[in-house]
Amino acid sequence: xxxxxxxxGPWLEEEDEKLASAVAVxxxxxxxALAKSSGLRRSGKSCRLRWMNYLRPNLKHGNISxxxxxxxxxxxxxxxxxxxxxxxxxxxxxxxxIKNYYRSHLKKKALxxxxxxxxxxxxxxxxxxxxxxxxxxxxxxxxxxxxDDILGPSDDYYSSDHAFExxxxxxxxxxxxxxxxxSTWPPDELYNQEWNYDDCSNSVWDFSLWDGE
DNA sequence: AAAAGTATCAACCGCCTCGTA
DNA sequence: CTACGAGGCGGTTGATACTTT
Numbered sequence: 001x002x003x004x005x006x007x008x009g010p011w012l013e014e015e016d017e018k019l020a021s022a023v024a025v026x027x028x029x030x031x032x033a034l035a036k037s038s039g040l041r042r043s044g045k046s047c048r049l050r051w052m053n054y055l056r057p058n059l060k061h062g063n064i065s066x067x068x069x070x071x072x073x074x075x076x077x078x079x080x081x082x083x084x085x086x087x088x089x090x091x092x093x094x095x096x097x098i099k100n101y102y103r104s105h106l107k108k109k110a111l112x113x114x115x116x117x118x119x120x121x122x123x124x125x126x127x128x129x130x131x132x133x134x135x136x137x138x139x140x141x142x143x144x145x146x147x148d149d150i151l152g153p154s155d156d157y158y159s160s161d162h163a164f165e166x167x168x169x170x171x172x173x174x175x176x177x178x179x180x181x182x183s184t185w186p187p188d189e190l191y192n193q194e195w196n197y198d199d200c201s202n203s204v205w206d207f208s209l210w211d212g213e
Numbered sequence: 214a215a216a217a218g219t220a221t222c223a224a225c226c227g228c229c230t231c232g233t234a
Numbered sequence: 235c236t237a238c239g240a241g242g243c244g245g246t247t248g249a250t251a252c253t254t255t
Contacts (some may be wrong), residue, residue, distance in 0.1 A: 215255100216236075216254100216255085217253100217254085217255075218252105218253080218254075218255090219251100219252080219253070220235090220250100220251080220252070220253090221249105221250085221251075221252090222248105222249095222250095222251105223247105223248095223249090223250105224246100224247085224249105225245105225246080225247075225248095226244105226245085226247090226252090227239105227243105227244100227245090227246100228242105228243090228244090228245100229242085229244105229246080230240105230241090230242080230243100231239105231240090231241085231242100232238105232239095232240090232241100233237100233238090233239090233240105234236105234237090234238090234239105
C-alpha cells in the first residue's frame with residue numbers, strides 16, 4: 001500500500017470545511033480514522049489540533065480580557081505550566097492560546113514587575129507586599145509569579161483586586177459582569193468547575209456573558 | 214521608504230499516559 | 235503481563251505582522 005503524503009502547515013478553508021463535516025458525522029474522537037475517512041491529507045493529530053484550537057464550537061477568538069488575564073496569572077501561580085488545566089477554567093479558551101498569551105504578554109509583564117520589585121528605588125511598603133521584604137528570586141517559569149502575598153491566598157479569587165491594580169489592568173463591561181458573576185460562587189466551586197464544551201447546556205458557565213458587548 | 218528587530222500565534226514535535234487486544 | 239496505538243500535553247518553531255530605527 002502506498003502511503004499518502006500528509007500535508008503540513010496552515011489549514012485551508014476547504015480543509016476546515018471537510019474537517020468540520022467529518023466531525024459532525026463521526027464525532028471528535030478517533031482522529032486517525034476520521035482523518036483517513038474524511039479524505040483530508042492530514043494526520044489525526046493535526047486534525048485534532050485544528051479542531052480543538054480553532055474549529056470547535058464555543059471557542060472565543062480574540063483578545064484575552066483583563067479578567068481572563070488575571071485568572072491566568074493566578075492559576076499559573078498555583079499550577080505552573082499546566083496550560084490545559086488552566087484552559088479548563090476559562091470558557092472558550094484553548095491551552096495553546098493561553099500558553100502563547102502567557103509567553104508573549106504576561107512573562108514580560110512579570111519580568112518588569114520583578115525588576116521594579118528588586119529596584120533600589122522601590123518603596124519599602126510595596127516591597128514588603130511583594131513577599132518577605134527581600135528581592136524577588138525568580139528561577140523558572142513560575143518565578144515571576146508573584147507570590148501569594150501579592151495575589152492573595154491562592155484559593156481566593158476575590159482577594160486579588162490588589163494584584164489586579166499592581167498589574168495595571170483595567171476591566172471592560174464584560175469583565176465586570178464576569179467578576180460579579182464569579183463572585184457569586186463559593187471559592188471551591190470556582191476551582192472545581194471545569195469547562196466542557198460537550199456539556200455547555202448543563203455547565204455552570206454562563207455563555208450569555210460573552211454576548212453583552 | 215527600507216531594513217532590522219520584535220511580537221504574535223498557528224502548527225508541529227516528541228514524550229507521556231491510558232485503554233485495549 | 236505486555237505491546238501497541240491513539241490521544242493529550244507542554245515545549246518549540248517558523249511564518250507573518252507589526253514596530254522601531
